[in-house]
Amino acid sequence: MAITVTVVDDHPAILAGIRAWYAEADPPIRVVAAGTSIKCAWTSPGDEADVVILDLNVEENPTVSYRATVRRLVDAGRKVIVYTMQDSEDVALTCLDLGVCGFLTKAEGNDHLVAATVAAARNQPYLPPALAGAMVANRHPQRPALSDRESEVLTLWFQCESKQLVADLLDITTRTVGTHLDRIRLKYANVGRPAATKAALLARAIQDGLVDVDDL
Template sequence: MAPTGIRLAIVDDHRMLLTALGEWIRAATTDIELVAAVSSWPDLLAHPQFPVDVVLLDLDLRDNLPISVKLRALGTVGVRTVVMSTYSEPAVVREALAAGALGYLVKSEQAENIVLAVHAAHSGETFVSARLIPQLEAGDDASRLSAQERRVMALYSSGDSAKRIATLLHISEETAKSHLKRIRRKYRLAGIDVGTKVALREEAIRSGLIGPDDRQRLERYES
């Protein structure tokens, strides 16, 4: 049987957008086969067509599972991922790309560019929405951190302990603590005080490492 094209899955918890994305892609190209359109991470993993070639993945599914964990899980089964989000902060984009995403799209992106991003990911190339590139090139405070340090900061700011971070990132607890020390030192050298967990969390929100919608959920982790 001849190949039917790129097998695509879309994951987004906004039903209307999920439907619209499917319609746009079907209308824009014939070489992408939409085989799954689901609203949650478990639904993707349980879908009979999974694993697929490429996944369009909503950054914030509100399931408390870090995007880095999802990207790592998809990568282990050979799935290439394009992240979609309303967040356009440079640190958010860098974190997704550093964690393994091959594309990053704002949700208002035109259908033609969504198709281009899927094609690029399938070929192992990176595609980022054009409007985000100037911000990425400008840099910010969080860009001084390594990819692993950004992961640690995002997880810690989301309430995970050093022990939990070590488990998620497959490192030792001491290594996780060392990353936190280096993060605070780098910010201190940049003239930014993140000595407390609350201050570090606020900086993570400002830099886009975690979303502002997490603010209330994180109150219970304040020290």
């Protein structure tokens, strides 16, 4: 079954390029809506695309922050991938903290956008090389102390599509997996670095050296 996507970008050439990349993708990715305004991301309930590809510079009203746009989409339950010219790690982490599934710069190219789209549709995190490299180079001093078991659960969760797969690999229950992940998130919140989503938690873990990019 094809993955469906809405693309929001203010450059027609970018829109055309993304359509062409998705047309050649495997598994199939179908663009069901595209435009230069955030309005094209809003459809009738039940008709939403699986993933929204969002440029951060599409608001018609310059007083509206990209944070408000991202938060509105995420709060509506949309799976958002930010695809932007901005390469700021602060902007990337802000978007991840707001709940996006992925953050890519337009310099990353088609392979990474396609891979990130597939990952988002499958509820998996995806971290492109440029952003991963920046995070590895910028270790954070406020690193929570995780137990060996918590680190093991965390790494496997990043590698798997579901908590059930982690539970099967470790011979524990999904409830126990969830308890470990809740405890990890609490530890991050306690040091002032909340990570509510899987993508945000992955970014934190890479920053802190808790997982290695090669492990993923």
